[in-house]
Amino acid sequence: MTGTQLLMTFPVTADSHTLESYCARGGYATLEKVVREMRPEQVTKEVAASGLLGHGGAAFPAGRKWGVIKLNDEQPHYLCANADEGEPGTFKDRWILEHAPHLLIESMLIAAFALQVRHAFVYIRGEFDLPYRRIAGAVEEAYAAGLLGAGIANSAFSCDVIVYRGAGSYVCGEASGLLTSLEGRKGYPRNRPPRLTVRGLYQRPTVINNVETLANITGIVKGGADAFRKVGTAKSPGTQLISISGHVARPGVYEVEYGYPFAKFIHDDCGGVLAGRKLKCVIPGGISTKVLTAAEIEPLTLDHASVAGAGSGLGSGGMVVVAEGTCMVRLLQVLVRFYHHESCGQCTPCREGMGWLHKIVDRIVAGEGRLDDIDRLIAISEANDGTTICGMGDAAGYATVGILAKYRDEFEHWIDNGRSRCDGRLEAVGAEWAVPEAALHG
Amino acid sequence: MVEIFIDGDRVEAEDGQTVMQAARASGHVIPFFCWHPSLSVPGNCRICMVEIEGDGTAAGWLDIACNMPVAKGMHVLTDSPRVRARRKQMLELVTLNHPVDCGICDKAGECTLQDYHYEYNGEPSVSRDVKVRATKHHDLSDRIVLDNERCILCSRCVRFTREISKSDGLGIQNRGDHSLVRAVEDGSFDRDPYSDNVIDICPVGALLSKPFLHKARVWYLEPTASICPGCERGCTVKVWHRKSAWKLNRLDPAANARIDRVTPLENPAVNGPWICNKGRDLARIFERPRATEAMLKGSAVAPQTALDVARALIAAARHPVALVSSWGSNEELAAFDRALAARFASHVKADWLPVPGERIEDDVLIKADKNPNRAGALARFPALPVDPRAAFGADCDLVLVWGEGFASDLLPASAKVIRLDAWRHADNARADVFLPITVQTERSGHYTNFAGVVSPFEACFAKPPGVADAEALFAALALPLLVEATT
Numbered sequence: 001m002t003g004t005q006l007l008m009t010f011p012v013t014a015d016s017h018t019l020e021s022y023c024a025r026g027g028y029a030t031l032e033k034v035v036r037e038m039r040p041e042q043v044t045k046e047v048a049a050s051g052l053l054g055h056g057g058a059a060f061p062a063g064r065k066w067g068v069i070k071l072n073d074e075q076p077h078y079l080c081a082n083a084d085e086g087e088p089g090t091f092k093d094r095w096i097l098e099h100a101p102h103l104l105i106e107s108m109l110i111a112a113f114a115l116q117v118r119h120a121f122v123y124i125r126g127e128f129d130l131p132y133r134r135i136a137g138a139v140e141e142a143y144a145a146g147l148l149g150a151g152i153a154n155s156a157f158s159c160d161v162i163v164y165r166g167a168g169s170y171v172c173g174e175a176s177g178l179l180t181s182l183e184g185r186k187g188y189p190r191n192r193p194p195r196l197t198v199r200g201l202y203q204r205p206t207v208i209n210n211v212e213t214l215a216n217i218t219g220i221v222k223g224g225a226d227a228f229r230k231v232g233t234a235k236s237p238g239t240q241l242i243s244i245s246g247h248v249a250r251p252g253v254y255e256v257e258y259g260y261p262f263a264k265f266i267h268d269d270c271g272g273v274l275a276g277r278k279l280k281c282v283i284p285g286g287i288s289t290k291v292l293t294a295a296e297i298e299p300l301t302l303d304h305a306s307v308a309g310a311g312s313g314l315g316s317g318g319m320v321v322v323a324e325g326t327c328m329v330r331l332l333q334v335l336v337r338f339y340h341h342e343s344c345g346q347c348t349p350c351r352e353g354m355g356w357l358h359k360i361v362d363r364i365v366a367g368e369g370r371l372d373d374i375d376r377l378i379a380i381s382e383a384n385d386g387t388t389i390c391g392m393g394d395a396a397g398y399a400t401v402g403i404l405a406k407y408r409d410e411f412e413h414w415i416d417n418g419r420s421r422c423d424g425r426l427e428a429v430g431a432e433w434a435v436p437e438a439a440l441h442g
Numbered sequence: 443m444v445e446i447f448i449d450g451d452r453v454e455a456e457d458g459q460t461v462m463q464a465a466r467a468s469g470h471v472i473p474f475f476c477w478h479p480s481l482s483v484p485g486n487c488r489i490c491m492v493e494i495e496g497d498g499t500a501a502g503w504l505d506i507a508c509n510m511p512v513a514k515g516m517h518v519l520t521d522s523p524r525v526r527a528r529r530k531q532m533l534e535l536v537t538l539n540h541p542v543d544c545g546i547c548d549k550a551g552e553c554t555l556q557d558y559h560y561e562y563n564g565e566p567s568v569s570r571d572v573k574v575r576a577t578k579h580h581d582l583s584d585r586i587v588l589d590n591e592r593c594i595l596c597s598r599c600v601r602f603t604r605e606i607s608k609s610d611g612l613g614i615q616n617r618g619d620h621s622l623v624r625a626v627e628d629g630s631f632d633r634d635p636y637s638d639n640v641i642d643i644c645p646v647g648a649l650l651s652k653p654f655l656h657k658a659r660v661w662y663l664e665p666t667a668s669i670c671p672g673c674e675r676g677c678t679v680k681v682w683h684r685k686s687a688w689k690l691n692r693l694d695p696a697a698n699a700r701i702d703r704v705t706p707l708e709n710p711a712v713n714g715p716w717i718c719n720k721g722r723d724l725a726r727i728f729e730r731p732r733a734t735e736a737m738l739k740g741s742a743v744a745p746q747t748a749l750d751v752a753r754a755l756i757a758a759a760r761h762p763v764a765l766v767s768s769w770g771s772n773e774e775l776a777a778f779d780r781a782l783a784a785r786f787a788s789h790v791k792a793d794w795l796p797v798p799g800e801r802i803e804d805d806v807l808i809k810a811d812k813n814p815n816r817a818g819a820l821a822r823f824p825a826l827p828v829d830p831r832a833a834f835g836a837d838c839d840l841v842l843v844w845g846e847g848f849a850s851d852l853l854p855a856s857a858k859v860i861r862l863d864a865w866r867h868a869d870n871a872r873a874d875v876f877l878p879i880t881v882q883t884e885r886s887g888h889y890t891n892f893a894g895v896v897s898p899f900e901a902c903f904a905k906p907p908g909v910a911d912a913e914a915l916f917a918a919l920a921l922p923l924l925v926e927a928t929t
Contacts, residue, residue: 169617186614191485191509345595345614345621347486352535355619359571376568383531386504387488 002269003257004231006219006239007212012099017134019141022102028147030222031106034113035155038221040071043114047217049225051237055092056082056173056210057286057316058391059236059304068197069115069205078206079117080182081108081214083124083131084166084173087286088338090318092241093211095253097124097131100215101138105161107217109152112159115207120161123178126168136163170342174390175208176200177344188346189390210316212241232258236303240317246283247274247323258303265302266321278324281406285315287335288395290402291322312402327422328407329414332400333361339396349384350393356380357400364411367418374411378404447517461507461518462490472520473529473558475536475645476596477508480715481605484597485509487536489558491528493519504528526562533563539574539619540646541591542567549647551660555594574619582612582625583632585652585719586641590622593648599623599640606716607806609634623648635801635808638722642705642715651722654703662688663702666902669889670704670721671769671794671814671882675807676891677713679721680705681883683902699903701725701883711895718807720800731866733878734906740871745908749918752860752875756785756919759840759858763833764788766823767845767862768813770912771887772896775815777913778844779822781920786842789826789833790819793847809892818890843873844912862912879912880905 015021022028034043048063069077081104085093096104104122112120122139124132139161142148150158164182171177172187179201181187190196200206216238220228229237236258242265245251249271256265266272266282273279279294290312292300300306307314322331340358345351357380360373381397388394404411413421444455448470455464460483465472475487485506494510495517496502504524519525537559544550576590595614600623603611611631615622625631641649665680682702684690689698704724706717736748756762764786766778778788794812796802803810827833834841834854841853842860850872853859861873864881886901905911 171617191483191506193509193511340618343618345616345618346484346597348488348532348535348594351595351619351621352538355574356535356538356569356571363571370570379531383528383535387491387528387532389485 002254002265003260004239005255005257006228006231007096007100007103007215007241008255017099017101017138019102019138019145022100027102028106028153030218031109031113031147032153032155034110034221035153035157038113040114040116043110043221046221046225047114050220050228051225051235052213052216052220052228053236053238053304054210055212055216055240055317057087057288057313059314062209062213065197065207065209066111066115068195069207071116073205076119076202076204077115077117078201078204079108079112079115079120080178080201080206080208081120081122081211082173082175082178082208083122083128083135083211084178085125085128085211085316086168086170086173086342087288087316087318088335089243089245089283089320090286090316091243091245092253092317094128094131095241095243096211096215097128097135099134101135102142103215103218104135104211105138105142105148107214108161109147109159110217110221111207111209111214113157117207118159120159121182121201122161122163123172123182124163124165125173126166132163132165139163169344170338171344171390171392174392177390178208179206186344188344189392191389212317233301233303233305235305240302240314242302242317242319244270244319244321246319246321247277247326248272248321249274256302258301259306260302262297262300262302262307266297266319270321273321273323275323280322280324280326282322283318283320284312286318287320287338287399288391289313289315290398291406293406325422327420328403328410329361329365329420332403333358333365335399335403336361336396339392339399343392347387347389347393349387350396353380353384353393354396357396364414367414369411369415371412371415373415374404374408444512444514446512446515449518449520455512457512459512461492461510461512461516464512465507465518465520470520472507473562474508475554475558475594476598478598478601478643481598481601481643483509484601487532487594487596489529489532489536491525491532493522493525495519529562533559534568536594537563537567538569539591540594541573541589543592544647546656547589547592547647548650548655548660549592549644553647554645576620576622580624582623582649583634583637585638585722587650587652587655588623589648589650592646593623594646595621595623596645598643598645599649602640602643603631603634603637606639607634607636609636611637612640635718635720635804636716636806638719639706639716651703653723658684658702665705665707666883666900667707668724668883668899668902669814669897670717670724671727671889672718672720672724672812673809674811674813674816674892675713675809676814676889676895676897677717677721677807678707678709678897679717679724680707681724681902701728709897712891712893712897713807716807718801720808728881728883732881732906732909733863733866733870733876734908736878736908737871737873737876739874745877745910748875748877749915752877752919753921755840755858755860755875756782756842761835761837762786762840762842763835763838763857764842765791765826765833765844765848766819767791767793767912768811768816768819769793769845769882770815770819771882771885771899772815772818772890773887774911774913774916775819775822777916781916782842783823787833788823790816790823791826791830791843791845791848792816793845795847811892814891815889817892817894818888818896821890862915864909877915878909879915880909884909885911885913 052062053059166172172181176190177187232238243253281291281293336357340354343350343354381400384393384397453468474490490507492507580588582588600612609630611634615624663682664685668681670677708715735742736745840858844862850869859873860875870876884905
């Protein structure tokens with residue numbers, strides 16, 4: 001077990017996502033209590049007191065974000081659930097959307113009540129098919145049951161939830177790019193200031209929270225902030241959904257209490273590295289966080305402070321396990337190809353820099369690299385650090401610098417010899433890649 | 443007012459200003475590509491990075507000046523080592539996929555990227571990788587050609603069509619380093635009467651004027667301040683022509699006295715930094731075939747002979763009527779007023795009417811009356827009645843027609859006609875006396891626009907032989923009247 005669980009509290013069955021099942025588990029009782037007995041500022045106070053951190057990657061305190069919204073300021077406010085889960089390696093929100101869509105809707109309604117929102121949005125990634133059908137179906141169920149729309153649960157509170165499908169752009173997962181896309185324009189991120197909580201969707205105060213962040217709201221309001229703070233660590237209260245993939249025996253989505261030992265999670269709970277290989281490194285929180293070597297993760301615990309102390313981050317909880325024998329040059333090639341493909345092209349450092357990173361790594365792989373190319377890759381990454389409109393330029397830089405700092409010798413080897421030091425035998429061993437029994441039934 | 447410090451200088455900035463605006467107002471230079479004083483702030487070129495000094499409690503940081511609001515007591519460095527290093531990095535990235543084909547680029551010599559490269563980088567490319575290939579010659583509209591390789595995607599042109607001309611004619615296709623500026627398919631950019639402004643605001647040579655394409659290197663040209671006569675807005679423009687030091691002796695001499703291009707002359711009181719496409723095409727107005735010979739009923743005569751006949755006609759007339767040009771300058775109108783107005787019943791006529799397909803009026807710049815000095819003329823003389831016959835009366839025996847646009851058929855058949863015109867028209871030969879006059883680019887003067895703003899224009903070309911200023915002709919025509927008065 002991976003500590004206390006707050007979200008994965010029920011057995012997943014064929015109809016555990018339905019309104020009926022959700023209500024049987026006590027669903028929407030918290031919402032009814034909130035709309036009858038609480039005032040908006042009480043809800044915000046509770047969320048702020050819980051210390052809930054954003055689960056989208058930046059770990060910004062949710063209560064502080066909500067606190068910027070001025071109540072009763074005679075203008076519309078908007079709430080948006082960021083379900084554009086595009087960070088490679090991350091698929092945790094998908095679990096909530098597929099199996100607990102009503103938990104998200106109830107939480108969004110509580111948040112909408114707290115923030116005086118009349119229209120809330122779920123911006124969902126275009127590639128998500130089942131998650132879209134589940135959340136859209138849940139919204140229909142909720143409307144039919146009088147839990148959405150005008151006069152929710154026979155109270156004065158009204159709120160509509162609109163599910164909007166993106167078209168699959170990575171940058172549209174960035175909050176301001178998401179809003180621009182939601183407004184029907186090209187998904188370009190926006191400059192700050194102004195902050196989105198001041199001028200967001202349609203130039204109105206807007207709160208955007210990650211699906212997992214929102215999903216925690218119901219539990220916090222139901223059980224109280226103090227109960228929530230008892231879970232996890234002092235600085236990272238609560239739990240984190242971690243989607244683990246790569247060379248790992250039991251990939252999947254796990255709910256981990258903050259503070260759980262990192263190595264124990266990989267080796268015990270996830271069954272260790274695939275086919276009994278040694279662990280080479282771990283990308284801890286989506287590909288935009290720096291890699292951690294097998295030795296580095298040993299003393300770490302799964303919370304923001306601990307992983308940040310090792311120079312990386314827990315990010316979006318998209319963990320990728322990399323086995324010994326994997327070529328880091330090719331790994332970086334995959335990453336920069338992704339960033340090149342997904343750069344929106346708005347601001348100079350990312351638009352030009354991503355293509356340049358990609359070309360240089362491609363050239364190294366083609367055997368035409370030079371030793372000064374490595375420093376050039378680092379220089380391009382540094383030119384993107386803090387200079388771009390959104391965080392994508394920085395993220396690509398972290399990923400690149402993270403790999404180069406720890407595996408520079410592999411790049412030098414390829415440049416000197418025209419071939420990988422890890423000769424690709426990992427991929428050649430086909431039989432070892434069969435999915436283990438344990439992963440299917442565990 | 444907010445007190446800030448830029449490079450150590452105390453600067454009084456206004457509330458709500460950005461650091462960029464405060465720096466420009468106080469004479470501090472911060473480079474920029476995408477920012478434009480009249481457009482929204484996209485913050486995408488990242489070249490305007492400045493350093494905000496830490497105050498002891500917090501470390502300093504770099505941020506873009508164009509989107510940073512001024513805050514009380516902030517210390518901004520525009521040229522610190524960190525800023526210089528960042529700028530150089532940004533320029534490396536801007537030029538990474540730029541073809542640097544300045545040798546065949548019309549923008550060379552007035553290109554922001556060129557200037558900044560020499561100012562802030564000046565070093566050869568550090569890249570060994572192939573550049574991104576894109577469309578080298580794309581017809582963005584009938585008037586504008588786009589070179590996507592040169593484009594640095596600053597989005598100024600796109601924002602112009604959205605925020606100023608409101609045609610929404612341009613957008614950006616694709617993403618990343620394959621982004622392409624393209625016109626929307628419904629042809630709204632073709633119909634945008636302000637489209638050519640995007641050529642001026644393009645910081646590189648991506649958007650180029652088709653009529654001006656490869657016609658001249660800009661350093662051989664010089665501008666003369668002038669006014670667009672296309673409508674009563676009277677936008678101030680720069681008329682570009684060859685520098686006298688660079689006259690082309692071996693080519694057609696006409697090339698030396700040619701309007702190479704017209705660009706806006708920024709003027710907050712009248713047109714801001716913009717003009718419409720009609721103003722770009724002044725050559726089409728001014729370089730029509732000129733009338734250069736004085737004529738008596740279509741037969742060429744010496745200018746003095748024609749002048750004498752005209753004097754005699756004026757002296758003999760009992761009920762003369764004058765149709766005053768709304769293209770005449772205030773000086774010419776004053777000269778007419780002084781010399782001849784007492785002798786004539788004068789009316790202001792419209793020299794130009796809207797042509798089919800032309801935008802009549804909008805709330806950007808274009809005004810309905812297509813004459814530059816209608817307001818100046820109406821300040822002195824009444825307008826011609828809607829039915830011009832009402833102005834002539836039954837006993838009119840002489841009409842002086844100043845300027846074009848009034849057909850001979852509309853004149854009373856019994857009256858003698860004196861015509862002054864700059865261009866060749868069939869009606870010229872039907873006049874009893876015809877006197878050729880100069881066009882606006884051959885003289886200087888002032889126009890009064892619809893709002894009463896008086897703007898000057900300067901002469902940039904020599905008068906053709908045999909052609910006189912209307913101002914001088916009015917004085918000459920007035921002489922016999924003075925003689926008559928004394929006898």
